[in-house]
Amino acid sequence: MAKSRGAIEVDVEKCKGCALCKEACPTKVIDLAKEVNGKGYNYAYMANPEACIGCTSCALVCPDSVIAVYKVTL
Amino acid sequence: MADYMLMKGNEAIAEAAIRCGCDGYFGYPITPQSEILETLALRKPWEETGMVVLQAESEIASINMVYAGAGCGKKVMTSSSSPGISLKQEGITYIAGAELPCLIVNVVRGGPGLGTIQPAQSDYFQAVKGGGHGDYRLIVLAPASVQEMYDFVDLGFELAFKYRNPAMILSDGVIGQMMEKVKVGEYKKRLTDQEIVERYGSWATTGKTPNRQRNIITSLDLDANRQEQFNLKLQRKYREIEENETRFELINCDDADYILVAYGSSSRICQKAVDLCREKGIKVGLLRPITLFPFPTKAIQSFVGKVKGFLTVEMSAGQMVEDVRLAVNGQCRVEHFGHMGGVIPSPNEVVKALEDNFIKG
Amino acid sequence: MDVKDIIKKENFVYGKSKVLTDNPMHYCPGCTHGVVHKVLAEVIEELDIQDKTIGVSPVGCAVLAYNYLDIDWHEAAHGRAPALASAINRLYPDKFVFTYQGDGDLASIGAAEIMHACNRGEKQLTIFINNAIYGMTGGQMAPTTLEGMKTATSPYGRNVALHGYPLQITELIAQLPGTCYVTRQSAHTPGAVRKLKQAMLKAVKNTLERKGTSFIEVVATCNSGWKQSPVDSNKWMVENMFPKYPLGDMKDI
Numbered sequence: 001m002a003k004s005r006g007a008i009e010v011d012v013e014k015c016k017g018c019a020l021c022k023e024a025c026p027t028k029v030i031d032l033a034k035e036v037n038g039k040g041y042n043y044a045y046m047a048n049p050e051a052c053i054g055c056t057s058c059a060l061v062c063p064d065s066v067i068a069v070y071k072v073t074l
Numbered sequence: 075m076a077d078y079m080l081m082k083g084n085e086a087i088a089e090a091a092i093r094c095g096c097d098g099y100f101g102y103p104i105t106p107q108s109e110i111l112e113t114l115a116l117r118k119p120w121e122e123t124g125m126v127v128l129q130a131e132s133e134i135a136s137i138n139m140v141y142a143g144a145g146c147g148k149k150v151m152t153s154s155s156s157p158g159i160s161l162k163q164e165g166i167t168y169i170a171g172a173e174l175p176c177l178i179v180n181v182v183r184g185g186p187g188l189g190t191i192q193p194a195q196s197d198y199f200q201a202v203k204g205g206g207h208g209d210y211r212l213i214v215l216a217p218a219s220v221q222e223m224y225d226f227v228d229l230g231f232e233l234a235f236k237y238r239n240p241a242m243i244l245s246d247g248v249i250g251q252m253m254e255k256v257k258v259g260e261y262k263k264r265l266t267d268q269e270i271v272e273r274y275g276s277w278a279t280t281g282k283t284p285n286r287q288r289n290i291i292t293s294l295d296l297d298a299n300r301q302e303q304f305n306l307k308l309q310r311k312y313r314e315i316e317e318n319e320t321r322f323e324l325i326n327c328d329d330a331d332y333i334l335v336a337y338g339s340s341s342r343i344c345q346k347a348v349d350l351c352r353e354k355g356i357k358v359g360l361l362r363p364i365t366l367f368p369f370p371t372k373a374i375q376s377f378v379g380k381v382k383g384f385l386t387v388e389m390s391a392g393q394m395v396e397d398v399r400l401a402v403n404g405q406c407r408v409e410h411f412g413h414m415g416g417v418i419p420s421p422n423e424v425v426k427a428l429e430d431n432f433i434k435g
Numbered sequence: 436m437d438v439k440d441i442i443k444k445e446n447f448v449y450g451k452s453k454v455l456t457d458n459p460m461h462y463c464p465g466c467t468h469g470v471v472h473k474v475l476a477e478v479i480e481e482l483d484i485q486d487k488t489i490g491v492s493p494v495g496c497a498v499l500a501y502n503y504l505d506i507d508w509h510e511a512a513h514g515r516a517p518a519l520a521s522a523i524n525r526l527y528p529d530k531f532v533f534t535y536q537g538d539g540d541l542a543s544i545g546a547a548e549i550m551h552a553c554n555r556g557e558k559q560l561t562i563f564i565n566n567a568i569y570g571m572t573g574g575q576m577a578p579t580t581l582e583g584m585k586t587a588t589s590p591y592g593r594n595v596a597l598h599g600y601p602l603q604i605t606e607l608i609a610q611l612p613g614t615c616y617v618t619r620q621s622a623h624t625p626g627a628v629r630k631l632k633q634a635m636l637k638a639v640k641n642t643l644e645r646k647g648t649s650f651i652e653v654v655a656t657c658n659s660g661w662k663q664s665p666v667d668s669n670k671w672m673v674e675n676m677f678p679k680y681p682l683g684d685m686k687d688i
Contacts, residue, residue, distance in 0.1 A: 006448075007441035018465030018665040024625050041464065049438050056449040057625035063469025064460055068450035070442045098526055126525045131551035135518035138511065138548075142519035145509050146489065148526045168512050267527070279507035279523075281486045281530060290501045292510035 003074040006054020010044050011066040017041035021058035021067060027051040030058055077258045083223040083249040086256050087153060087179055088113035090227035091125070095262040096177075097148035098126035100139035104158045105191040106247040107181035111153070123264055133158040137165030137178070144174035144240075145291035147270040147278030149231055153179035155247075156197050157188060159205075166240060167206030171293025173308075175234035177227065178212070179243045181250035184389075184416040192416020193247030195338060198393035201244045202367040209305055211312045213241040213319065214366040216337040220254035222364075228259070237315055238277075244366060246389065248339035248418065315368050322370035326352070327359030332432055333377055334360045335398050336387040340412075340419065344387050347424035358428065366394070374401040383407040383432045387424055390414060407432070452476035454485055458502045465665020467655035468496060470622040471562060471631070472503050475533075478635045479506065484643070488531045489523050491516040493545075495537035496570040514545020517552035520559040531642055533560040539569045542578040542604040549608070556613030558645040560638045563605065565680060566657040574660035578602040581679055586660070601679060605652040609685035615647030617686040621654045621677075623669040637687075647688070654680045 008029070015037060021044050022030045031047035044067070046052060054071025081089065087110050091099055101111040111129060119125035126143075130136035136152045143150030154162060159180045169176055180201065184194035201214045213233045215226045223245060230241040265273070271280045282288040295301045326348055327333060336344040341362040351358035361377075361384075363370050374384070383406060386395040392410035399408045411427035413419050454476035462468045479488050485506055492500040494513035501508035511519045516534035524532045541549050541563050549561065568586055569575040575588040579601050583592040593601070609617040616638055620631040631653065638649035654676050656668035663671060 005436050005441055007438045009442055014459050016464035020465055020665050020669070023666050023669070046438070054441075054448060055625075059449050060625040060628040061470060061623070063462065063464075063466050063473075065451040065455055065469065065473050069448050070446040071448045072436070072441055072446050074436070098522065100522060126522075128521070128525065130518065130521075131547055134515065135521075135548055135551065138515035138518040139522035141512070141515075142491070142509055142522040143526050145519075146523055146526060150522070150526075164512050165515070172510075279489050279509060280527075281489065282505065282507045283486045288501075288505055288507050290508045290510070292501065292508075294498065294510055 084109035147274035163206035170210035330359030
């Protein structure tokens, strides 16, 4: 099985903390931060970065297009 | 080479639209103006000049089609009669608010409500004071002949584009239905899409190219201060239009003791009334506003102190009379005579009204 | 492998479309509008038609859509977007014209305009966001509000005897001969977003080829209006909206 590793970059100040990305992530990478951004939202972040496979599910469902996805094949 | 044609006022609107390079007409049938759409359908200008002609599902849809066509820099128009023009007010205020050029023709019939299909001039307030919601004005042209129906299509478009403001031809069932000889002009070429980009690319939605910001046609600004600034800009534009575009005609006013003020078909009746008065030895002149907005306020003021009174003749309960009174500001007597509901005044009635109001005393 | 080594330009696989502007969207957290905007932007970018696209935005939450897609826009009067688009596509037959409308705008005040534009087979695309509520004005009953559903103007639930039935307008539109592609999609899961994008690609290509009117309904959430979290709204939508508004193509000629 080809292994891949992924990572996401969240535009923290534009994230509204809706948690749809967290729900969509098949490997439970994402959680909402305890801290808030400038608008008062608990923004999304990689709580479990090692599990990210770069599948883009989070970014696909993100209404605010704040997630960029990166992927490397190992 | 000049061509002459015998046609109805409504047909003249259609012929002028085709010949002046109009890009699109969007309409809906209503008496007494349906000949405009019918003539266009028969003439098939889409084969001749490429002009789009579409019968919309309603007056509301047709004015919103005009809103869109104007927004993308095209020369577009619609026409209707009073009840239909009421429906179009939504689109008209959006067009005014988005500062777009277009032409709207109202062949007025009697009201209120469904009223009658007979001619009237009872949409004056609606035409010159705005008509829909918000502080805005239309440029309003009042033709008094079939020739002017023809000529004012081109003029209306010219003024609309000059000021990026909707223009209206305020006609009535008499002018729309009557036939006269018309001198028709040469065909003007429609602008190409490239020419539209060159002329109106700074605001029209011609497709966002990399060399410019996106163009947005909207009348919305949720910021109150910006919205006020925009309104002030509109008001400056209307003052500029008043300064530059006021048009009127004076007939026998030089030595007049009394002046009739009338526009459109009423002015035709008043021309005869002037002759009848003169035969009786009463010195009467006629001031015919050609633009109703801007209104010839200064021209009317210039007769204060020279004449004994003004009589407005309108096919309404007296609407323009208010603007004449504002013009003279209490310094001269102003009376109104008119008929409503589709009844057309006769020249003799006008003479009698003048005598009753001012002479028999 | 460290995250820093993965987040590099050469490893980029997915992100914000260039056709989206940098303006933060005014929509509520989790709102479906943002997802649909993104999908449309991606299709415009992939087909390289930014310079020939003209959008018509509605009255409703998406009234400000023109702030988010970097294309030329018209902001229509309430419900009239299909009439605007009809004029534009006829005056500019080589452009791609779409309307973006909500359920109140399209299925209530604009019912006549959408029906007649579709019936004329106008060469345009309509994207219809159905979340069964008026979002912008504060959560009032829409023509598509479900039976029993509580809104600000049906606080005891939609009573069909009083308010009429939820309107399945897309089914009506599919019957009009002017339409070439009528589909109902959603945008609540990665799979649904991928399907929506395929539908959008097909619809935009249809329009460029001037095949007829294409119509995409997106069954959507309004978590503020529904008074639920975005995640719970998606679940509620699947359980309650999908039975009344089932997903899938209704027409594809």
